[in-house]
Amino acid sequence: MNFKWKKQKKPYICLAPMAGYSDSAFRQIIKEIAPETITFSEMVSSDGLRYNSKTNKNLMQYKEIERPFIVQLFGKVPEHFSIAAKIVEEMGADGIDINMGCPAHKVIKSNHGAALIKNPLLAQEITQATSEATKLPVSVKTRLGWENEGTLVDFCKGIEKAGAKAMTIHGRTYKQAFTGSANWEPIYQLKKELQIPVIGNGDIGSIENAEEKLKNLDGLMVGRATFGNPWVIRELTEYFYHDQAPEKRAKIQSKEFTSYWIKYHKPTILKHCESAVEMKGERIAMNEMRKHLAMYVKGLPNASELRKKLVLVNSLKEVKTIFQKII
Numbered sequence: 001m002n003f004k005w006k007k008q009k010k011p012y013i014c015l016a017p018m019a020g021y022s023d024s025a026f027r028q029i030i031k032e033i034a035p036e037t038i039t040f041s042e043m044v045s046s047d048g049l050r051y052n053s054k055t056n057k058n059l060m061q062y063k064e065i066e067r068p069f070i071v072q073l074f075g076k077v078p079e080h081f082s083i084a085a086k087i088v089e090e091m092g093a094d095g096i097d098i099n100m101g102c103p104a105h106k107v108i109k110s111n112h113g114a115a116l117i118k119n120p121l122l123a124q125e126i127t128q129a130t131s132e133a134t135k136l137p138v139s140v141k142t143r144l145g146w147e148n149e150g151t152l153v154d155f156c157k158g159i160e161k162a163g164a165k166a167m168t169i170h171g172r173t174y175k176q177a178f179t180g181s182a183n184w185e186p187i188y189q190l191k192k193e194l195q196i197p198v199i200g201n202g203d204i205g206s207i208e209n210a211e212e213k214l215k216n217l218d219g220l221m222v223g224r225a226t227f228g229n230p231w232v233i234r235e236l237t238e239y240f241y242h243d244q245a246p247e248k249r250a251k252i253q254s255k256e257f258t259s260y261w262i263k264y265h266k267p268t269i270l271k272h273c274e275s276a277v278e279m280k281g282e283r284i285a286m287n288e289m290r291k292h293l294a295m296y297v298k299g300l301p302n303a304s305e306l307r308k309k310l311v312l313v314n315s316l317k318e319v320k321t322i323f324q325k326i327i
């Protein structure tokens with residue numbers, strides 16, 4: 001497939017890149033539930049790829065179902081991005097995204113992620129080096145700014161000029177990290193200044209707030225709301241692409257929720273576990289699945305009891321045994 005942002009159905013519905021969460025198994029589940037979703041990898045180190053790190057290559061593993069599949073790179077050395085871009089292209093991804101928004105201390109200390117907001121010329125150099133090294137469309141994900149949104153338009157115009165084909169903006173500054181609520185107003189203003197598609201991100205969790213937030217933007221990106229509830233993405237794709245309100249999930253904690261959960265959620269959750277085991281082997285997979293499992297049982301009457309057990313599981317068999325007792 002020759003992926004082009006401008007040819008995609010709008011509004012784009014994207015699964016956010018989320019380190020430790022949006023791995024191949026999770027993306028596969030999202031795509032089974034909502035096939036139109038555009039998926040992003042967890043952030044992958046361009047330095048790591050440059051030096052042939054297996055850990056970073058493993059982060060890019062994917063299955064066909066995940067397409068369109070965008071690999072997100074982070075780093076600060078333009079030459080490393082050029083090399084990494086070629087590696088990503090060779091492994092068959094549909095696009096490359098550059099992380100210019102991560103506020104994690106370790107990332108900022110190395111002048112990666114959101115630190116690039118303070119270095120717009122380097123941000124442009126990186127975008128240009130990546131774009132010139134590959135035929136894949138290169139996009140950039142960033143935040144409103146460092147302390148405020150005053151630099152947003154100039155920063156993004158520079159990125160656009162350097163070759164980016166789309167931008168995602170998380171409606172918070174670096175300083176805000178994940179506090180407060182996302183401010184989408186500057187994103188609507190930015191859209192008026194750019195030619196390339198602009199995707200809004202931050203605090204989307206329902207059809208109602210997605211519809212309210214979309215306004216003049218080209219797409220939406222959803223992150224944390226998918227934790228324990230990947231079905232939220234289907235609600236959005238059904239609503240925006242099929243013009244229908246999807247069958248509502250049984251309301252959490254309602255009388256019907258447990259039987260609904262057993263019938264509709266349990267098979268998906270087990271499939272998520274199975275895909276994880278297939279991709280990473282049972283020991284690592286089930287260790288990483290614990291956090292998902294703890295969130296998947298939200299709304300069941302004995303959720304806290306279940307959670308205590310699920311955060312200790314080591315095998316798929318143990319999960320099945322615990323789930324069998326849910327009646």
Ligand SMILES: Cc1cc2nc3c(=O)[nH]c(=O)nc-3n(C[C@H](O)[C@H](O)[C@H](O)COP(=O)(O)O)c2cc1C
Pocket residue numbers: 016017018019020021041042043072099100101102141170201202203204221222223224225
């Ligand atoms: C656990 C976690 C990991 C994340 N990892 C990344 C990442 O690797 N790259 C990135 O650009 N953003 C990352 N983010 C930010 C999300 O992509 C997104 O911008 C943010 O969560 C706001 O969207 P939301 O309100 O829909 O969650 C991460 C967020 C969380 C919660």
